[in-house]
Amino acid sequence: MKDVAAAAGVSLGTVSNVLNRPAVVSSATRERVERAMAELGFVRNESARQLRAGTSRALAYVMLDGGNPFFHDVAEGIETAAEDADLSLFVCNSSGRSEREAKHLDRLLQQRVQGILITPVDPDAPHLADLAQRGLPFVMVDRFSRAGGHCSVAVDDVLGGRIAVEHLIDRGHRRVAFVGGPASIGQVRERLEGARAVWAEFGMPEEDLIHLPTEALTVNEGRSAGERLAGLPSRRRPTAAFCANDLLALGLLQHAVTAGLRVPDDLAIVGFDDIDFAAAAAVPLTSVRQPRQELGRTAARLVLDEATNPGHVHEQATFVPALVARASTGTVRR
Amino acid sequence: MKDVAAAAGVSLGTVSNVLNRPAVVSSATRERVERAMAELGFVRNESARQLRAGTSRALAYVMLDGGNPFFHDVAEGIETAAEDADLSLFVCNSSGRSEREAKHLDRLLQQRVQGILITPVDPDAPHLADLAQRGLPFVMVDRFSRAGGHCSVAVDDVLGGRIAVEHLIDRGHRRVAFVGGPASIGQVRERLEGARAVWAEFGMPEEDLIHLPTEALTVNEGRSAGERLAGLPSRRRPTAAFCANDLLALGLLQHAVTAGLRVPDDLAIVGFDDIDFAAAAAVPLTSVRQPRQELGRTAARLVLDEATNPGHVHEQATFVPALVARASTGTVRR
DNA sequence: GGGTGGGATTGAAATGTTTCAACGATCCTG
DNA sequence: CAGGATCGTTGAAACATTTCAATCCCACCC
Numbered sequence: 114m115k116d117v118a119a120a121a122g123v124s125l126g127t128v129s130n131v132l133n134r135p136a137v138v139s140s141a142t143r144e145r146v147e148r149a150m151a152e153l154g155f156v157r158n159e160s161a162r163q164l165r166a167g168t169s170r171a172l173a174y175v176m177l178d179g180g181n182p183f184f185h186d187v188a189e190g191i192e193t194a195a196e197d198a199d200l201s202l203f204v205c206n207s208s209g210r211s212e213r214e215a216k217h218l219d220r221l222l223q224q225r226v227q228g229i230l231i232t233p234v235d236p237d238a239p240h241l242a243d244l245a246q247r248g249l250p251f252v253m254v255d256r257f258s259r260a261g262g263h264c265s266v267a268v269d270d271v272l273g274g275r276i277a278v279e280h281l282i283d284r285g286h287r288r289v290a291f292v293g294g295p296a297s298i299g300q301v302r303e304r305l306e307g308a309r310a311v312w313a314e315f316g317m318p319e320e321d322l323i324h325l326p327t328e329a330l331t332v333n334e335g336r337s338a339g340e341r342l343a344g345l346p347s348r349r350r351p352t353a354a355f356c357a358n359d360l361l362a363l364g365l366l367q368h369a370v371t372a373g374l375r376v377p378d379d380l381a382i383v384g385f386d387d388i389d390f391a392a393a394a395a396v397p398l399t400s401v402r403q404p405r406q407e408l409g410r411t412a413a414r415l416v417l418d419e420a421t422n423p424g425h426v427h428e429q430a431t432f433v434p435a436l437v438a439r440a441s442t443g444t445v446r447r
Numbered sequence: 448m449k450d451v452a453a454a455a456g457v458s459l460g461t462v463s464n465v466l467n468r469p470a471v472v473s474s475a476t477r478e479r480v481e482r483a484m485a486e487l488g489f490v491r492n493e494s495a496r497q498l499r500a501g502t503s504r505a506l507a508y509v510m511l512d513g514g515n516p517f518f519h520d521v522a523e524g525i526e527t528a529a530e531d532a533d534l535s536l537f538v539c540n541s542s543g544r545s546e547r548e549a550k551h552l553d554r555l556l557q558q559r560v561q562g563i564l565i566t567p568v569d570p571d572a573p574h575l576a577d578l579a580q581r582g583l584p585f586v587m588v589d590r591f592s593r594a595g596g597h598c599s600v601a602v603d604d605v606l607g608g609r610i611a612v613e614h615l616i617d618r619g620h621r622r623v624a625f626v627g628g629p630a631s632i633g634q635v636r637e638r639l640e641g642a643r644a645v646w647a648e649f650g651m652p653e654e655d656l657i658h659l660p661t662e663a664l665t666v667n668e669g670r671s672a673g674e675r676l677a678g679l680p681s682r683r684r685p686t687a688a689f690c691a692n693d694l695l696a697l698g699l700l701q702h703a704v705t706a707g708l709r710v711p712d713d714l715a716i717v718g719f720d721d722i723d724f725a726a727a728a729a730v731p732l733t734s735v736r737q738p739r740q741e742l743g744r745t746a747a748r749l750v751l752d753e754a755t756n757p758g759h760v761h762e763q764a765t766f767v768p769a770l771v772a773r774a775s776t777g778t779v780r781r
Numbered sequence: 782g783g784g785t786g787g788g789a790t791t792g793a794a795a796t797g798t799t800t801c802a803a804c805g806a807t808c809c810t811g
Numbered sequence: 812c813a814g815g816a817t818c819g820t821t822g823a824a825a826c827a828t829t830t831c832a833a834t835c836c837c838a839c840c841c
Contacts, residue, residue, distance in 0.1 A: 449797080459797095459798085459799095460799090460801095463798070463799060463800080466798095467799075491798080492797050493798095494796090494797080494798090495796075495797035495799085496798055496799075497798090498797080498798070499797085499798050
């Protein structure tokens with residue numbers, strides 16, 4: 114800026130005015146300064162701005178699993194909102210590892226980001242409480258914590274479980290598997306809870322809703338759940354499976370096809386999230402849709418509100434999931 | 448830091464020493480300072496560091512298509528390398544839009560990142576030349592530009608095309624489709640070039656390698672290519688398809704299954720990239736593997752070398768793709 | 782012609798680090 | 812006990828911006 118000022122024959126303050134309050138500077142001067150900037154290839158130094166401002170012009174999203182497209186769609190939603198507010202977005206990936214998450218948070222704190230959006234490994238981890246206590250705006254995405262003291266955004270997972278299983282009952286299934294785990298993940302618990310609730314309401318015997326636990330929400334685990342499912346004695350074998358997410362469902366679908374089962378006739382499958390690959394599967398997957406982008410946009414809105422509005426009050430935004438029926442549950446049974 | 452210094456009864460310089468050169472300060476003082484930092488909840492201000500240092504402790508990767516898992520795997524490779532060098536990584540997504548790419552680059556320039564890795568929309572875009580001319584280290588990932596003046600990292604796409612089609616010839620296919628486009632994408636051209644070369648070498652008639660152009664490298668486009676393929680008169684209809692990437696291949700596979708074709712018996716399919724979803728498809732996809740993580744790691748290494756080593760000389764790293772044969776080309780024909 | 786008002790410009794302070802020359806204290810050596 | 816070496820600590824400058832009170836200049840009015 115000093116060089117620009119010299120080249121344009123004005124003071125530092127004027128250059129700054131051209132950048133930040135172009136209206137107050139006369140058009141002649143403004144033009145001269147702008148020409149000088151172009152000639153010198155001037156690029157504003159963001160760190161100096163930040164230092165002066167005390168905070169950076171950035172938000173951050175720490176996602177749980179970069180390999181799951183669901184989180185990218187959420188990130189895109191956040192990014193559009195960030196762009197509207199003229200903020201950058203740091204996208205970090207904890208890959209489900211708590212220590213990586215902590216490291217990212219540490220860095221983001223040093224960067225003085227305006228706010229943090231996070232889908233945490235553990236919603237009750239102490240490093241999250243630290244954040245809140247520091248007064249840094251943050252929002253939990255797709256997860257809740259008992260603790261409160263911050264905003265969160267998620268869909269109603271119990272309801273999601275309900276509509277998935279109700280759909281299967283509707284299609285005539287009387288023995289259904291719930292595929293998902295570990296139980297430490299709140300979503301898994303709640304989706305199962307919804308499934309059980311509606312199952313009971315329809316008067317189905319409890320033992321005909323079979324829980325096939327998995328170690329993680331991945332394609333591989335879905336495949337191995339498929340093996341276990343195939344290994345069940347035929348009178349106990351479910352005719353349909355509700356998977357806690359689409360990756361599991363895709364893995365299960367793959368196993369079923371490989372094993373020569375017809376989907377949906379021999380085995381119907383419902384996933385959760387409705388990622389793009391669900392619709393793209395060989396047998397397009399029925400799935401419980403989360404409004405992924407909107408989840409992100411809302412989360413960004415909340416964190417910005419907390420950052421800028423002194424009267425901000427924490428909010429737990431809940432979205433309603435919707436069933437998207439496709440070929441994987443296409444036929445009515447019997 | 449001022450507060451920490453006061454609390455510990457030392458000068459600013461000493462606090463700085465504790466942070467940056469702990470060896471030079473006596474252990475008694477160090478401990479006192481560290482205690483003060485913990486008590487006050489001190490967090491280093493990264494912008495001030497950057498301002499002083501003149502450059503940030505970060506790299507950036509601008510990816511082409513966040514919806515394609517291929518790029519995430521590359522990003523993960525970059526991130527591991529960045530972590531080793533104790534740098535942060537900005538991940539940006541241009542979504543194939545040139546103006547978004549330019550905007551990202553602009554921001555990154557303002558952030559004074561140490562170097563930029565990019566899979567550009569157009570390798571010869573003027574804003575890329577700007578970067579090079581500014582002297583900012585940058586590396587093109589998965590793409591080449593005629594211009595030179597920078598490092599790049601990619602696989603040998605011509606070779607990739609060759610091994611894909613050679614594999615199909617091997618499996619007994621005598622009429623093959625190449626699915627891919629637009630031709631403005633270098634990769635597409637080169638993969639097709641390799642395909643044609645090996646086709647000719649085996650003495651196959653040129654007209655039996657049929658090019659089905661697409662508008663983009665997406666699942667949707669793959670599906671629509673499938674429709675066109677099915678519409679061909681049966682004596683011209685290929686028995687196998689080589690798709691320019693896995694998303695196309697997944698779309699094509701979906702269409703084939705829906706249309707009641709058996710894969711690979713009625714139609715064999717080869718993809719490119721070997722993303723995780725290729726192995727996870729209902730009929731696991733044969734694909735030409737790119738070493739995705741290694742691509743990223745190498746790119747990061749190169750950009751760091753350019754940033755730190757004055758004797759750096761630009762390098763065009765080329766990796767060798769490898770065929771991963773799976774069920775989608777599983778049988779020998781006839 | 783002096784005073785007033787207002788728009789344009791300026792200068793200086795402030796932001797939180799890092800670096801480095803200089804200083805002080807302590808210990809050893811001859 | 813003087814002189815030197817070593818170790819630890821300090822103080823000030825520098826980094827690139829933003830902000831705001833102060834100043835300047837000009838036109839206009841009485």
